[in-house]
Amino acid sequence: MTTQTVSTRSFRSSAQRGASSSTLSQHFAVSNESDYEKALVIINTYFAKMRGDESKLTDEEHDHFEAVALAIQSYEQEQYPLPILRESLMQRFPVNTWDSERLRRFRAEFTLTNDDVAAIIGLTSAEIARVEQGNETLPRTASIALDRFDEYIRDEIYGENP
Numbered sequence: 001m002t003t004q005t006v007s008t009r010s011f012r013s014s015a016q017r018g019a020s021s022s023t024l025s026q027h028f029a030v031s032n033e034s035d036y037e038k039a040l041v042i043i044n045t046y047f048a049k050m051r052g053d054e055s056k057l058t059d060e061e062h063d064h065f066e067a068v069a070l071a072i073q074s075y076e077q078e079q080y081p082l083p084i085l086r087e088s089l090m091q092r093f094p095v096n097t098w099d100s101e102r103l104r105r106f107r108a109e110f111t112l113t114n115d116d117v118a119a120i121i122g123l124t125s126a127e128i129a130r131v132e133q134g135n136e137t138l139p140r141t142a143s144i145a146l147d148r149f150d151e152y153i154r155d156e157i158y159g160e161n162p
Helices: 033-050 059-079 100-109 114-121 125-132 140-157
Strands: 004-007 027-030
Touching: 027 033, 027 059, 033 059, 100 114, 100 125, 100 140, 114 125, 114 140
Parallel strands: none
Antiparallel strands: 004 027
């Protein structure tokens, strides 16, 4: 098992960060499940403090949050890799077509932003906008994710499907 050590440098300018550098730690290592659990506690503590507003963190906390998040991501990618969907397996999934009109109606029906949909299916907000404009089509995996999310909303939350 390898240790995932991540060094981070904030994307904010030095003027935005202030003159002092982080003393919390710009390096964070996740080498086993115990480290991983500790890192998740740290991240959850920052999420609780932020409550959706990153500006509630000091520059040092922001840098530490970023380092811990990157270390968690790196560890998860190594320890819990997502299975690669091969085209032959993907053919077995019934996938509905998500054209620009259907995507717009779906977002409007559930009051979702481009950012919301992007986070659900792993694309960027700009990619969602290009699909809605008819300039791109959704990748098959994104269509599968949207189908499943649509089913979940209707079945589990709204109880619309029998």
